[in-house]
Amino acid sequence: MDIHQLRIFTSVYRNRSFSKASEQLFISQPTISEHIKNLEKGLGCTLFDRLGRRIEPTNEAHLIFPKAMQLIEDMAKIRNILDERKRKIKGKLLIGASTIPGNYMLPLLATQFRELYPDVFFEIVIADTRKITDMLVNHDFFMGVVGADMEPKVLHYESFQNDELVFAGAPKFFSNLKSIEEKMYTIPFLLREEGSGTRKTMEDFLRKMSIKLKKMNVVAVLGSTDSVKQALKAGLGTSILSRRAIKEELENGTLTEVRLGESMQRSFYIATHKKRTLPSHYSAFLEFLKN
Numbered sequence: 001m002d003i004h005q006l007r008i009f010t011s012v013y014r015n016r017s018f019s020k021a022s023e024q025l026f027i028s029q030p031t032i033s034e035h036i037k038n039l040e041k042g043l044g045c046t047l048f049d050r051l052g053r054r055i056e057p058t059n060e061a062h063l064i065f066p067k068a069m070q071l072i073e074d075m076a077k078i079r080n081i082l083d084e085r086k087r088k089i090k091g092k093l094l095i096g097a098s099t100i101p102g103n104y105m106l107p108l109l110a111t112q113f114r115e116l117y118p119d120v121f122f123e124i125v126i127a128d129t130r131k132i133t134d135m136l137v138n139h140d141f142f143m144g145v146v147g148a149d150m151e152p153k154v155l156h157y158e159s160f161q162n163d164e165l166v167f168a169g170a171p172k173f174f175s176n177l178k179s180i181e182e183k184m185y186t187i188p189f190l191l192r193e194e195g196s197g198t199r200k201t202m203e204d205f206l207r208k209m210s211i212k213l214k215k216m217n218v219v220a221v222l223g224s225t226d227s228v229k230q231a232l233k234a235g236l237g238t239s240i241l242s243r244r245a246i247k248e249e250l251e252n253g254t255l256t257e258v259r260l261g262e263s264m265q266r267s268f269y270i271a272t273h274k275k276r277t278l279p280s281h282y283s284a285f286l287e288f289l290k291n
Contacts, residue, residue: 004035010065017055047060064161073139089120090118090281091279092121092122093143093282095145096125098126098147099129101145101195102125105145110124116286122282126193129148133150136155137278143285145160146271149269157269158290159267160268160270164266165243167239167260168232168250169187185215189218189219190239191220192225198240201264205260219237225242233255
């Protein structure tokens with residue numbers, strides 16, 4: 001017995017007719033008859049006496065009709081409750097984010113989302129991609145935005161926005177250089193920490209260019225994009241980092257970029273746990289990000 005069978009039963013009961021129930025529900029009459037037979041079989045009783053071209057409800061039908069109506073009404077109320085909840089998007093959105101999306105993308109997107117749904121508020125936890133990924137795996141967040149898909153067996157990843165990494169530093173480091181090897185093996189170079197999505201993308205790119213990281217003149221390992229940017233501006237060395245992070249510095253000439261082969265493109269990803277169901281306000285934010 002299911003709710004669909006009960007709807008058919010109540011229609012037949014009220015109309016005292018299979019054909020009229022068929023017209024009311026837009027279901028063929030043979031299908032109506034089959035559902036009633038299955039319901040009678042499941043309940044172990046006859047619900048309608050077939051009297052030639054008309055039918056009459058049995059005592060059992062009279063007994064269960066009000067209960068069936070109550071169940072149908074309760075199901076409608078459940079749907080209304082869920083629909084109402086979907087319409088009322090509110091609550092706390094705890095989002096894990098790696099450095100670039102956390103600092104340069106999500107603040108604007110959070111502002112735009114709150115203009116649509118003013119009853120939500122955000123808490124954005126920023127760490128490197130590895131840490132955010134581990135926290136998603138351990139169910140500390142429902143959702144994260146990260147720079148690499150490190151746990152595809154456990155987490156679901158959706159491509160979010162693209163980014164470009166650039167080789168940059170103070171102008172003094174890029175004068176009178178004759179080759180890429182000279183640029184990469186002699187100039188002081190700054191690295192992001194292990195677990196950074198930026199570092200992983202950079203290492204993959206250097207590997208494709210046959211540039212050995214171990215031979216580079218690494219003078220510092222820093223724990224955030226902003227610390228790398230500040231070190232570049234102070235003249236500590238050069239690095240490969242997101243164009244988003246140093247857009248203003250490149251425009252005003254504080255920092256200079258040098259092309260290394262092909263453009264270093266990467267994607268950011270919206271990550272969610274494959275075994276978790278998103279609450280309605282998280283689902284709404286996910287759709288907002290995707291669109």
